[in-house]
Amino acid sequence: MKILIADDDADLRELVAFTLTQAGYLVIRCGDGPTALQRFEAELPNLVILDINMPGMSGFAVCEGIRRRSRVPVMMLTVRGEEEDLVRALGLGADDYLNKPFSPRTLLARIKALLRRAGTENTAPLAAGRVALDLEEHTVTLAGGAPVRLTPLELRLLQMLLANAGRAVNSERLLVQVWGHRSGGDRQLLKQLVHRLRQKIEADPSAPALLRTAAAGYKLMVD
Amino acid sequence: MKILIADDDADLRELVAFTLTQAGYLVIRCGDGPTALQRFEAELPNLVILDINMPGMSGFAVCEGIRRRSRVPVMMLTVRGEEEDLVRALGLGADDYLNKPFSPRTLLARIKALLRRAGTENTAPLAAGRVALDLEEHTVTLAGGAPVRLTPLELRLLQMLLANAGRAVNSERLLVQVWGHRSGGDRQLLKQLVHRLRQKIEADPSAPALLRTAAAGYKLMVD
DNA sequence: CCCGCCCGTCACCGATTTGTCACCAGGCCG
DNA sequence: CGGCCTGGTGACAAATCGGTGACGGGCGGG
Numbered sequence: 337m338k339i340l341i342a343d344d345d346a347d348l349r350e351l352v353a354f355t356l357t358q359a360g361y362l363v364i365r366c367g368d369g370p371t372a373l374q375r376f377e378a379e380l381p382n383l384v385i386l387d388i389n390m391p392g393m394s395g396f397a398v399c400e401g402i403r404r405r406s407r408v409p410v411m412m413l414t415v416r417g418e419e420e421d422l423v424r425a426l427g428l429g430a431d432d433y434l435n436k437p438f439s440p441r442t443l444l445a446r447i448k449a450l451l452r453r454a455g456t457e458n459t460a461p462l463a464a465g466r467v468a469l470d471l472e473e474h475t476v477t478l479a480g481g482a483p484v485r486l487t488p489l490e491l492r493l494l495q496m497l498l499a500n501a502g503r504a505v506n507s508e509r510l511l512v513q514v515w516g517h518r519s520g521g522d523r524q525l526l527k528q529l530v531h532r533l534r535q536k537i538e539a540d541p542s543a544p545a546l547l548r549t550a551a552a553g554y555k556l557m558v559d
Numbered sequence: 560m561k562i563l564i565a566d567d568d569a570d571l572r573e574l575v576a577f578t579l580t581q582a583g584y585l586v587i588r589c590g591d592g593p594t595a596l597q598r599f600e601a602e603l604p605n606l607v608i609l610d611i612n613m614p615g616m617s618g619f620a621v622c623e624g625i626r627r628r629s630r631v632p633v634m635m636l637t638v639r640g641e642e643e644d645l646v647r648a649l650g651l652g653a654d655d656y657l658n659k660p661f662s663p664r665t666l667l668a669r670i671k672a673l674l675r676r677a678g679t680e681n682t683a684p685l686a687a688g689r690v691a692l693d694l695e696e697h698t699v700t701l702a703g704g705a706p707v708r709l710t711p712l713e714l715r716l717l718q719m720l721l722a723n724a725g726r727a728v729n730s731e732r733l734l735v736q737v738w739g740h741r742s743g744g745d746r747q748l749l750k751q752l753v754h755r756l757r758q759k760i761e762a763d764p765s766a767p768a769l770l771r772t773a774a775a776g777y778k779l780m781v782d
Numbered sequence: 783c784c785c786g787c788c789c790g791t792c793a794c795c796g797a798t799t800t801g802t803c804a805c806c807a808g809g810c811c812g
Numbered sequence: 813c814g815g816c817c818t819g820g821t822g823a824c825a826a827a828t829c830g831g832t833g834a835c836g837g838g839c840g841g842g
Binding site: 753757 | 829830831832833
């Protein structure tokens with residue numbers, strides 16, 4: 337589950353990003369309007385959080401731009417008491433708003449509600465570190481990158497590793513989970529699958545940084 | 560569920576739009592009569608809300624135009640005490656009216672009543688993006704185009720995809736929903752049906768833009 | 783009775799995915 | 813030093829999958 341946050345206030349931006357990351361979402365940050373639009377195009381996040389007051393290009397304009405090509409849920413961050421802003425934002429197609437300052441708890445609750453309403457929540461928030469899995473689309477997204485398509489077997493393998501992110505997973509167990517094999521012997525299959533997966537997700541497949549070989553198995557690195 | 564709201568008073572329009580959006584409807588806005596007619600053609604909403612007093616082209620004229628090609632429920636917004644307007648509106652085929660000012664609660668209640676009466680709500684999501692289904696006529700209408708006749712199976716398939724517009728639907732689930740098959744195996748049927756449906760609804764069937772192949776199934780594009 | 787539509791079935795193509803084999807490099811140990 | 817194991821890699825073949833064209837049986841309307 338990807339969320340784009342655009343706010344020129346670095347402190348607030350990081351607070352939001354931290355809260356969301358902790359909750360298992362993959363967060364994309366930016367500090368101004370034009371960048372937000374560009375990142376939106378590139379990442380196609382599942383939800384967008386926009387600060388209204390940004391220098392250069394306001395949240396309104398960004399919202400308008402996004403609405404021209406997508407019905408993705410948009411949440412605006414407003415200053416309490418600016419009723420006019422609020423009405424304008426909702427008029428431009430924003431889905432919800434939050435008055436600053438707000439609590440992380442409130443933020444999460446509103447975001448969950450928005451995603452539920454948008455029907456996006458089924459796409460389980462399977463994410464850890466810089467890896468986010470989209471079970472419905474059969475893709476992985478590595479922080480800052482474009483989604484990568486995975487084959488069914490690759491998806492299953494990555495899902496198993498993700499479920500145990502940071503810890504080594506026994507080869508035996510991976511064989512059982514991915515192929516349903518009851519006994520060992522078929523190490524070659526796993527070898528190949530890992531190899532193929534690395535070609536797709538590693539920056540340098542010959543020096544694996546994410547999917548590392550561990551004692552008697554493999555592990556997915558977090559940070 | 561799509562609702563078109565036409566009102567030249569921006570504040571009122573946005574209030575209505577916000578109320579409806581919160582209630583889960585997809586809202587299409589416009590501020591004058593000609594635009595309303597044009598958007599109606601393009602979007603084929605499930606319900607239309609018209610202000611009577613609009614500069615240029617009155618709500619009456621819009622209502623008349625809509626009635627020439629559709630029996631979609633129409634609600635008029637009137638100023639209290641203008642009995643004559645009211646009579647004229649209902650005479651032109653409007654289904655209900657609301658005196659300004661009104662409360663969001665009232666608005667929602669009346670809209671639900673209208674939709675229930677029109678039998679639109681049971682008939683489920685019949686429109687998304689540029690695709691609108693007519694279950695009675697066994698036709699689809701693509702934005703701006705002429706209705707296309709569908710066979711019963713094609714209709715069922717499109718209905719299933721429409722109910723999950725924008726998201727991928729598993730082949731397995733489609734098989735069960737369309738044919739009532741309990742188990743897999745018969746992928747060939749789905750292949751053919753999709754192929755035949757694409758011939759009818761795609762501008763270029765060899766490069767599907769609407770009914771796209773997705774991971775482990777198909778999906779109907781909305782944007 | 784014939785005709786057209788609907789739809790299940792088969793056959794084929796090209797692309798993707800997956801299983802298999804052969805080989806290499808490095809570590810360990812007798 | 814040489815055998816042996818483990819993990820990585822490239823290459824190839826088999827299997828699968830989606831798209832497409834074609835055939836024909838069943839059925840209802842003229």
